Amino acid sequence: MTATAANSARDEKIRNFLQRQNLRAWIAWRPDELVMMTGCVPHWGASLLVYFDDVDPLLFVPPIEPREFIPPGLPVRDYPWGVLNCAEPYSFLLTAAAEELQSGIRREQVGTNRSSARSALPIQAAEQIPFPENFSEKISALAGQPDAAQQSAFLELYLRKTPEDIHAIRLANRIANIGLKVFFEHLQPGMSEVQVASAVESAIQCQTGREDIFHSRGWAMVQSGPNTADAGRFNRSTGRRLENGDPVLIELATCVNGYWSDLTRTAVVGCAIREAEKILTAVTEARRAALDVLQPGISAGEIDAAAWNKVADHGFSAFFTHPTGHHVVFRYHDPGFAIAPRESASLEPGMVITIEPGVYVKDHGAGARIEDNVLLTESGYEVLSRIERSNTA
Amino acid sequence: MTATAANSARDEKIRNFLQRQNLRAWIAWRPDELVMMTGCVPHWGASLLVYFDDVDPLLFVPPIEPREFIPPGLPVRDYPWGVLNCAEPYSFLLTAAAEELQSGIRREQVGTNRSSARSALPIQAAEQIPFPENFSEKISALAGQPDAAQQSAFLELYLRKTPEDIHAIRLANRIANIGLKVFFEHLQPGMSEVQVASAVESAIQCQTGREDIFHSRGWAMVQSGPNTADAGRFNRSTGRRLENGDPVLIELATCVNGYWSDLTRTAVVGCAIREAEKILTAVTEARRAALDVLQPGISAGEIDAAAWNKVADHGFSAFFTHPTGHHVVFRYHDPGFAIAPRESASLEPGMVITIEPGVYVKDHGAGARIEDNVLLTESGYEVLSRIERSNTA
Numbered sequence: 093m094t095a096t097a098a099n100s101a102r103d104e105k106i107r108n109f110l111q112r113q114n115l116r117a118w119i120a121w122r123p124d125e126l127v128m129m130t131g132c133v134p135h136w137g138a139s140l141l142v143y144f145d146d147v148d149p150l151l152f153v154p155p156i157e158p159r160e161f162i163p164p165g166l167p168v169r170d171y172p173w174g175v176l177n178c179a180e181p182y183s184f185l186l187t188a189a190a191e192e193l194q195s196g197i198r199r200e201q202v203g204t205n206r207s208s209a210r211s212a213l214p215i216q217a218a219e220q221i222p223f224p225e226n227f228s229e230k231i232s233a234l235a236g237q238p239d240a241a242q243q244s245a246f247l248e249l250y251l252r253k254t255p256e257d258i259h260a261i262r263l264a265n266r267i268a269n270i271g272l273k274v275f276f277e278h279l280q281p282g283m284s285e286v287q288v289a290s291a292v293e294s295a296i297q298c299q300t301g302r303e304d305i306f307h308s309r310g311w312a313m314v315q316s317g318p319n320t321a322d323a324g325r326f327n328r329s330t331g332r333r334l335e336n337g338d339p340v341l342i343e344l345a346t347c348v349n350g351y352w353s354d355l356t357r358t359a360v361v362g363c364a365i366r367e368a369e370k371i372l373t374a375v376t377e378a379r380r381a382a383l384d385v386l387q388p389g390i391s392a393g394e395i396d397a398a399a400w401n402k403v404a405d406h407g408f409s410a411f412f413t414h415p416t417g418h419h420v421v422f423r424y425h426d427p428g429f430a431i432a433p434r435e436s437a438s439l440e441p442g443m444v445i446t447i448e449p450g451v452y453v454k455d456h457g458a459g460a461r462i463e464d465n466v467l468l469t470e471s472g473y474e475v476l477s478r479i480e481r482s483n484t485a
Numbered sequence: 486m487t488a489t490a491a492n493s494a495r496d497e498k499i500r501n502f503l504q505r506q507n508l509r510a511w512i513a514w515r516p517d518e519l520v521m522m523t524g525c526v527p528h529w530g531a532s533l534l535v536y537f538d539d540v541d542p543l544l545f546v547p548p549i550e551p552r553e554f555i556p557p558g559l560p561v562r563d564y565p566w567g568v569l570n571c572a573e574p575y576s577f578l579l580t581a582a583a584e585e586l587q588s589g590i591r592r593e594q595v596g597t598n599r600s601s602a603r604s605a606l607p608i609q610a611a612e613q614i615p616f617p618e619n620f621s622e623k624i625s626a627l628a629g630q631p632d633a634a635q636q637s638a639f640l641e642l643y644l645r646k647t648p649e650d651i652h653a654i655r656l657a658n659r660i661a662n663i664g665l666k667v668f669f670e671h672l673q674p675g676m677s678e679v680q681v682a683s684a685v686e687s688a689i690q691c692q693t694g695r696e697d698i699f700h701s702r703g704w705a706m707v708q709s710g711p712n713t714a715d716a717g718r719f720n721r722s723t724g725r726r727l728e729n730g731d732p733v734l735i736e737l738a739t740c741v742n743g744y745w746s747d748l749t750r751t752a753v754v755g756c757a758i759r760e761a762e763k764i765l766t767a768v769t770e771a772r773r774a775a776l777d778v779l780q781p782g783i784s785a786g787e788i789d790a791a792a793w794n795k796v797a798d799h800g801f802s803a804f805f806t807h808p809t810g811h812h813v814v815f816r817y818h819d820p821g822f823a824i825a826p827r828e829s830a831s832l833e834p835g836m837v838i839t840i841e842p843g844v845y846v847k848d849h850g851a852g853a854r855i856e857d858n859v860l861l862t863e864s865g866y867e868v869l870s871r872i873e874r875s876n877t878a
Binding site: 135136155156174176206215217218224226287289291297298301306307322325326327329330331332345347415423424425432 | 528529548549550551567569599600604605606608609610611612613617619677679680682683684686687690691693694695699700701704715718719720721722723724725738740806807808816817818825826
């Protein structure tokens with residue numbers, strides 16, 4: 093056992109899970125699974141992890157994978173790759189993984205996530221690795237029969253972040269805040285939505301190489317004026333140019349070293365039109381109301397109700413069309429319970445959720461959302477995203 | 486039958502395929518499948534297409550999907566969505582699709598692509614829609630048994646582009662060229678790789694809203710100096726600052742309205758070091774050699790050999806570590822045969838391939854690749870990517 097993997101809170105979390113589930117090993121390959129289990133984000137997305145209950149985990153990577161950002165202490169093994177020298181890399185990979193598991197481990201002692209969705213992106217985000225037909229099924233064939241309780245227990249591992257994770261999450265939010273600052277600086281009449289968005293994305297990308305940041309990328313979606321009324325259905329930037337009085341909403345996904353932040357701000361160019369001002373006030377107060385009740389032990393439904401009631405006080409309840417929040421970090425949207433009506437699951441220290449009340453009124457030609465990422469602590473909470481501008485204070 | 490879908494070359498291509506395969510309908514949902522079959526790129530990636538042999542196709546979309554860019558004449562039906570009013574949208578979707586197929590169509594008359602890879606990105610590229618476990622299998626359950634010949638025939642539809650496609654491909658390459666121009670303009674000592682990359686991406690994104698461009702996004706990966714030696718294994722931008730004499734390589738994926746371009750340029754800051762100059766010369770000549778033999782009817786292997794032999798003439802054959810090209814358009818990398826050694830498949834008019842010889846020499850601390858997108862015509866070929874700088878002339 094190497095010093096880096098062992099004794100870490102992350103390693104302890106995974107091994108406790110394996111023990112409780114009577115498992116000797118877990119196989120993982122989706123980017124968010126690798127980040128959650130080892131802190132390692134794959135460049136290509138073609139890496140496969142076998143995590144054992146008793147010895148070091150083993151990461152299989154193709155020779156095309158860069159190595160310098162694989163966490164020290166995480167053992168790595170190559171598998172062949174490339175049209176010119178290996179047309180079928182995956183059969184090698186599956187055979188190698190199977191061999192690792194044959195040393196006294198029975199198939200029913202091996203688990204893997206059965207979801208067919210591969211939600212987080214690898215660093216090479218322009219295309220997914222072309223996994224062969226039934227890749228997921230072939231991985232599953234190395235593991236025991238599907239077990240719903242075991243699958244749920246695995247997804248619960250996403251909920252409570254370790255100190256190593258929290259360090260990385262703070263960094264991701266610090267970088268995302270740089271993007272938000274650029275957003276506010278660019279709210280000038282005549283700027284187009286895509287111009288604002290690309291300025292934000294550029295500021296985030298250019299953090300790469302600073303401190304210990306080897307990968308920093310933002311996805312900024314900016315909607316202005318009447319386009320903000322669509323922001324509850326979709327977020328995207330168009331060529332529309334900002335005008336005085338426009339509400340402007342930014343939905344900003346940021347990924348730093350594999351850890352995701354998910355923020356939204358709504359601001360105004362100059363003086364807001366009256367309808368937009370009312371919506372923005374409702375959302376700002378709803379955010380405050382949700383934070384005011386937030387503490388370990390409170391149910392997700394209670395947080396949602398606090399936000400929802402405040403929106404209702406302003407007469408906008410029919411226009412708050414999504415839950416108040418969700419878990420976040422290993423993906424843009426982590427698995428786990430939503431901060432939604434009647435959800436009885438409770439918040440616990442180490443969880444990171446979004447608080448994102450939003451109101452979108454087509455007839456008013458305006459919408460607003462404010463979204464923060466919030467870490468639950470032993471005694472309360474900490475807003476990870478810096479407070480920006482008066483409308484989020 | 487509406488005027489837009491009918492009588493189009495694209496529609497004719499799909500219907501001919503269905504007839505030849507004795508199919509009454511095809512189900513598709515991956516972004517590249519939708520673009521190839523209808524020219525429609527999904528925003529969320531949660532759209533599902535049923536293409537019939539005899540009546541209009543039908544596109545199922547959730548209410549969160551923007552509508553204005555769905556091609557006119559393509560019938561659309563909503564299915565419910567949203568945690569607050571529909572926790573299980575996919576069961577509605579699958580039921581609705583099944584109902585459409587029950588009007589006298591037998592299961593064995595329905596086909597779908599069985600690949601588990603979902604390779605192209607929807608417009609919302611920061612995260613994949615969280616499809617439920619076994620979504621792909623559930624779609625497959627609406628179709629007949631897997632049939633290898635049918636699957637191959639479907640993937641062959643990607644190979645020959647229709648006039649509608651070629652119009653869109655020209656636009657994508659025109660926008661990508663704007664990005665390349667920015668790349669060359671930013672090759673100044675002191676600029677970092679990520680600064681150059683984000684300037685290129687910004688220029689591409691800011692084309693959104695011009696002409697009929699509703700979505701324009703670039704993924705620029707810039708490597709400089711010794712980092713270029715890695716460019717055959719992976720492409721990514723770091724914080725390294727350009728220095729005089731550096732070779733600088735840009736790998737640029739561009740997606741405009743759902744159509745992809747895949748280009749590479751290698752240039753030099755000031756005067757190249759001698760080793761980089763030799764590599765760049767070899768690659769430039771190999772590109773020329775590949776183009777010189779390119780014409781309809783030639784085999785992929787012959788094109789690859791032309792490039793390879795020229796690289797070998799310069800003594801670099803051991804460092805040309807990938808095929809000379811691949812099909813491109815509906816994805817960053819389309820399915821289909823590679824332009825690789827001994828590949829006997831022939832080029833035909835309407836195909837679009839990359840020509841991308843590359844040489845990467847770790848010991849010289851330098852690498853180079855030049856990549857163009859080339860359309861095969863009846864009489865020869867057309868380089869879609871504008872020739873830039875002397876090293877690609």
